[in-house]
Amino acid sequence: MRRFTLALVSTIALLGTLTACGGGEKAGSEDGKLRVGYQRFGGQSLVKARDAAPDAAWSLFESGPALTEALKAGAIDIGQTGEAPPIFALAGRTEFKIIATSQPVPKGEAVLVKEDKGFKTFKDLKGKKVALNKGSNVNWLLVKLLEANGMKITDLDVKYLKPAEARPAFDNDQVDAWIIWDPYFSLAERPGVQILADATGLANNREYLLASPEALEKKPDLIREFVRVYRETTDWGIANPEERVKVLAPELGLEEDVARRALERSAQPLAPVDAAIGDELQEIADGFTELQLIPGKVDIRSRIDDRFADLLK
Incomplete structure (x- = not known):
C-alpha cells in the first residue's frame, strides 16, 4: 500500500509540474507563435499529444488559477480552465475574453471519501475536514453542495489545498473528504x-x-486556426475513444485504464459561447460574491466573445 501511495503521489506531482514555456513574455513575442496554457487533461492535451498545433508554444499548469495568473502576467496568450477560475481571475483584475466552452461535464468532478469512515451523504461531512483547490471548478461544486444540503461553509472545516498537497492529505486521513x-x-x-x-x-x-485581449488583437489568425484544430481534434477523440486513450495516456503520465475512466466521463465536445453561457457564468459569479469568496460583484457576462462561434457549431 505504501508503494502504491508513493507512486500515485509521484504521478500527482508530475501532473502538477509547471513548464515555463514562454513565461513572462508578451503576446507579440515568441516569433509570432501562439503561447498556449494547458492542464494535463481536456482537449488541449490531446492537441498537444497529437502534435496537431506544431507551431504553438505550450506551457503546463497544475490548475486553472495558476493558468489565469500566467494570463494576467502576459506569459500566455490563450488557455483552458474550468468555470470558477475566470471569475476569480476577473475579481483579481485579469483581462481576458472567453471565446469557447464545452458541453457540460458534471461527472468529471466529485467528492471522494474513504468507505471505512461511514459517510453516506454530504451532510455527514458537517464539522469534518474537506480539501479542495481554491478558485477551481470544484469551488462552485462546494457552493452548490452546501446549498442543496441546507448547509453553510462554516459547517465544514475547509482546507484549501492544491492537488499535489491534497492527495497525500487524503491518503493519510489528514482530511475526511477531497473535492x-x-x-x-x-x-x-x-x-x-x-x-x-x-x-x-x-x-x-x-x-x-x-484569450488575452492583446493576443486577440495581434494574433487573430493564429487563434482562429488553433480553435479550428482544437475543435477537430476533440471531435476526433470522441469518435475514436480507444485511440484517444493510447495517445493521451503517455502525455498525461497515466495508466491506460485510469485515462480511459476519466475520458469516458469527462471528454465532451466544444461549444460556442453565447448570452446563455454568459448568464450561467454570471450566476456562479454572483454566488461567489454573496458568499464573500470574491471581493464584490464582477461582470463576467461582458467577457463573452463569440467571434469564433462559426467554428464551434
Whole structure:
C-alpha cells in the first residue's frame, strides 16, 4: 500500500509540474507563435499529444488559477480552465475574453471519501475536514453542495489545498473528504475510496477557453486556426475513444485504464459561447460574491466573445 501511495503521489506531482514555456513574455513575442496554457487533461492535451498545433508554444499548469495568473502576467496568450477560475481571475483584475466552452461535464468532478469512515451523504461531512483547490471548478461544486444540503461553509472545516498537497492529505486521513476533478479524480479511485457525490444536477462543470485581449488583437489568425484544430481534434477523440486513450495516456503520465475512466466521463465536445453561457457564468459569479469568496460583484457576462462561434457549431 505504501508503494502504491508513493507512486500515485509521484504521478500527482508530475501532473502538477509547471513548464515555463514562454513565461513572462508578451503576446507579440515568441516569433509570432501562439503561447498556449494547458492542464494535463481536456482537449488541449490531446492537441498537444497529437502534435496537431506544431507551431504553438505550450506551457503546463497544475490548475486553472495558476493558468489565469500566467494570463494576467502576459506569459500566455490563450488557455483552458474550468468555470470558477475566470471569475476569480476577473475579481483579481485579469483581462481576458472567453471565446469557447464545452458541453457540460458534471461527472468529471466529485467528492471522494474513504468507505471505512461511514459517510453516506454530504451532510455527514458537517464539522469534518474537506480539501479542495481554491478558485477551481470544484469551488462552485462546494457552493452548490452546501446549498442543496441546507448547509453553510462554516459547517465544514475547509482546507484549501492544491492537488499535489491534497492527495497525500487524503491518503493519510489528514482530511475526511477531497473535492476534485479529472484526471486527479480518476487517479484517486481505488478499492476503499467512495464517490460521495458528483456534480450531476448541481453544476455543469464546463471547460472554458480564455484569450488575452492583446493576443486577440495581434494574433487573430493564429487563434482562429488553433480553435479550428482544437475543435477537430476533440471531435476526433470522441469518435475514436480507444485511440484517444493510447495517445493521451503517455502525455498525461497515466495508466491506460485510469485515462480511459476519466475520458469516458469527462471528454465532451466544444461549444460556442453565447448570452446563455454568459448568464450561467454570471450566476456562479454572483454566488461567489454573496458568499464573500470574491471581493464584490464582477461582470463576467461582458467577457463573452463569440467571434469564433462559426467554428464551434
